[in-house]
Amino acid sequence: MSIPTTTAATAAGPVRRGTTTPVGRLRALARAEFTLLLRNRSAVITALLIPLVLPFSVQQGMREIDLAAHGLSLGVMMLSAGIGFSMLFAVYATLVSTYVSRREELVLKRLRTGEASDAEILGGTAAPVLAVSLAQSLLLGVACAVLLDIGAPRAPHLLVLGVVLGALLCAALGAATAGLTRTVESSQVTSLPFLFVTAVTSGMAFPTEVMPDRIAAVLDLLPLSPAIRLVRDGWLGTMTAGEALTAVATALAWIALGMFAVRRWFRWEPRR
Amino acid sequence: MDISERERVIEVTDLRRVYQGGYEAVRGISFSVGRGEIFALLGTNGAGKTSTVELLEGMDRPAGGRVRVLGHDPYTERAAVRPRTGVMLQEGGFPSELTVAETARMWAGCTSGTRPESEVLQLVGLRGRADVKVKQLSGGERRRLDLALALLGDPEVLFLDEPTTGLDAEGRRETWDLVRALRDRGTTVLLTTHYLEEAEDLADRLAILHDGRIAVSGTPAEVTATRPSRISFELPAGLLPGDLPPLAPMGVVDHRTEGPLLRLHTRELQRTATALLSWAAAEGVELRRLDVRSASLEEAFLDIAREAGGRRDPAAAAAADTDARLGEDTARETERTA
Numbered sequence: 333m334s335i336p337t338t339t340a341a342t343a344a345g346p347v348r349r350g351t352t353t354p355v356g357r358l359r360a361l362a363r364a365e366f367t368l369l370l371r372n373r374s375a376v377i378t379a380l381l382i383p384l385v386l387p388f389s390v391q392q393g394m395r396e397i398d399l400a401a402h403g404l405s406l407g408v409m410m411l412s413a414g415i416g417f418s419m420l421f422a423v424y425a426t427l428v429s430t431y432v433s434r435r436e437e438l439v440l441k442r443l444r445t446g447e448a449s450d451a452e453i454l455g456g457t458a459a460p461v462l463a464v465s466l467a468q469s470l471l472l473g474v475a476c477a478v479l480l481d482i483g484a485p486r487a488p489h490l491l492v493l494g495v496v497l498g499a500l501l502c503a504a505l506g507a508a509t510a511g512l513t514r515t516v517e518s519s520q521v522t523s524l525p526f527l528f529v530t531a532v533t534s535g536m537a538f539p540t541e542v543m544p545d546r547i548a549a550v551l552d553l554l555p556l557s558p559a560i561r562l563v564r565d566g567w568l569g570t571m572t573a574g575e576a577l578t579a580v581a582t583a584l585a586w587i588a589l590g591m592f593a594v595r596r597w598f599r600w601e602p603r604r
Numbered sequence: 605m606d607i608s609e610r611e612r613v614i615e616v617t618d619l620r621r622v623y624q625g626g627y628e629a630v631r632g633i634s635f636s637v638g639r640g641e642i643f644a645l646l647g648t649n650g651a652g653k654t655s656t657v658e659l660l661e662g663m664d665r666p667a668g669g670r671v672r673v674l675g676h677d678p679y680t681e682r683a684a685v686r687p688r689t690g691v692m693l694q695e696g697g698f699p700s701e702l703t704v705a706e707t708a709r710m711w712a713g714c715t716s717g718t719r720p721e722s723e724v725l726q727l728v729g730l731r732g733r734a735d736v737k738v739k740q741l742s743g744g745e746r747r748r749l750d751l752a753l754a755l756l757g758d759p760e761v762l763f764l765d766e767p768t769t770g771l772d773a774e775g776r777r778e779t780w781d782l783v784r785a786l787r788d789r790g791t792t793v794l795l796t797t798h799y800l801e802e803a804e805d806l807a808d809r810l811a812i813l814h815d816g817r818i819a820v821s822g823t824p825a826e827v828t829a830t831r832p833s834r835i836s837f838e839l840p841a842g843l844l845p846g847d848l849p850p851l852a853p854m855g856v857v858d859h860r861t862e863g864p865l866l867r868l869h870t871r872e873l874q875r876t877a878t879a880l881l882s883w884a885a886a887e888g889v890e891l892r893r894l895d896v897r898s899a900s901l902e903e904a905f906l907d908i909a910r911e912a913g914g915r916r917d918p919a920a921a922a923a924a925d926t927d928a929r930l931g932e933d934t935a936r937e938t939e940r941t942a
Contacts, residue, residue, distance in 0.1 A: 364699070437700065
């Protein structure tokens with residue numbers, strides 16, 4: 333530790349870097365978080381493998397539904413199920429345990445002593461899994477188009493909107509759930525209700541149209557339903573402008589609610 | 605230079621902190637730290653050191669009072685303060701699966717005006733450990749990594765919460781040299797410690813916290829001067845304290861017996877010692893286990909801990925006592941749970 337000489341030399345030297353920017357900070361955090369994601373075996377399984385395997389579990393049930401009567405096909409249903417599971421597992425479930433783990437390791441507290449804002453810290457942590465989910469959605473889209481013969485998406489802008497809104501919503505709800513979770517182990521329990529209810533009711537496992545109208549109308553208002561609907565009908569191009577607007581507005585409302593819950597309940601330090 | 609002439613980099617006025625559940629950890633603290641000064645917060649466990657320093661770092665909103673760091677509120681004006689401060693928390697807070705170099709790179713990406721990562725790692729002696737994961741570092745190495753990252757942005761103000769806990773004697777000396785070198789270049793340092801030696805050697809000024817309040821503050825010499833010096837010895841069998849010459853004229857302000865030991869407190873050590881030894885020589889009395897010592901920070905600290913023990917939990921005070929004497933971080937839990 334020969335301090336004075338080294339520091340004096342550097343203080344005047346040209347090697348110092350400039351002021352950080354939000355984008356730069358976000359990138360630095362996301363890069364570290366991506367490294368951590370790849371080094372965590374259970375996160376790799378949850379985030380990378382489960383979303384690609386689970387769609388096969390709903391396949392059998394879909395075959396028993398008269399999809400054609402609703403203008404749907406097995407391929408499109410498999411696609412929206414796959415993208416839905418990606419949002420639920422790669423984004424939501426992974427983030428709940430990641431946020432809790434970073435909090436319990438005091439990483440969040442330490443980061444808050446630095447220049448990154450709260451939003452940047454949460455965003456940087458979420459960025460890798462959001463990227464993973466978008467990549468999975470793309471992969472699923474290509475695979476379904478090629479293998480299940482569903483043609484090309486008719487309204488790709490709605491499809492993209494659905495993928496992005498759904499992933500953001502799952503990230504916000506993941507952070508909110510983490511705020512209510514004490515330990516990494518218990519995150520597997522606290523994330524279950526949303527995973528289970530959403531998988532069953534959002535139109536991923538079966539189209540909500542097969543339910544009675546009034547029940548279907550309620551199910552369509554649940555958090556992830558609008559995103560799934562945008563993905564499915566965006567591919568098919570069967571959505572009217574009014575339906576699309578309603579879906580987007582509903583999704584945005586849930587995202588706003590999720591962000592409010594994060595502000596209200598997110599914890600930056602372990603409980604004392 | 606007097607504090608009043610310097611730029612006040614840290615200003616704390618009547619600061620209070622209350623935790624959920626109503627526990628009042630900080631109960632009205634005021635002090636200021638000038639530019640280029642090292643200020644130490646000392647205290648027994650649970651005295652409120654960490655609770656205070658976290659408010660200065662802007663980690664929480666005070667329940668009352670005011671904090672200004674570089675003229676800004678560190679909690680509400682985070683963006684203005686953070687680029688100019690470096691913080692070392694009491695406990696790490698780095699992902700255990702990242703290597704030292706990856707951690708430093710992440711931190712550098714969030715820090716303005718950084719020095720090269722390799723340079724700060726070199727500074728704390730961790731350059732050779734760059735590719736080791738944080739979870740494989742020793743406690744002392746983690747402490748040094750934390751220090752390295754606090755220094756990365758060459759901050760004007762440095763907050764160090766127990767910076768040398770877990771370091772061996774050599775590592776501690778190296779850290780002190782480093783902190784002094786930073787101070788000499790104008791960095792303002794606020795540190796907490798429960799090593800009395802650390803505060804005595806390093807701090808320009810210090811405050812001893814007790815029960816969420818400042819019990820005493822000033823330069824180490826000033827704080828020490830508030831305490832009497834001590835002479836202790838064993839009287840031979842058959843002699844009683846009453847057989848000594850009158851104590852007050854010798855300069856003794858207080859005395860007490862502890863088992864066979866007689867302990868005299870004085871503010872005029874030389875005069876009292878001379879009188880005592882002259883008496884012993886004249887009477888042919890042998891004073892066994894004779895111990896003459898000037899007041900030290902340790903005495904001051906232990907007195908305050910003892911006063912705490914009288915009013916609060918004796919066991920906790922005793923633990924703090926041992927803690928301070930042996931310089932071990934046995935009961936840090938107490939402070940964290942508090």
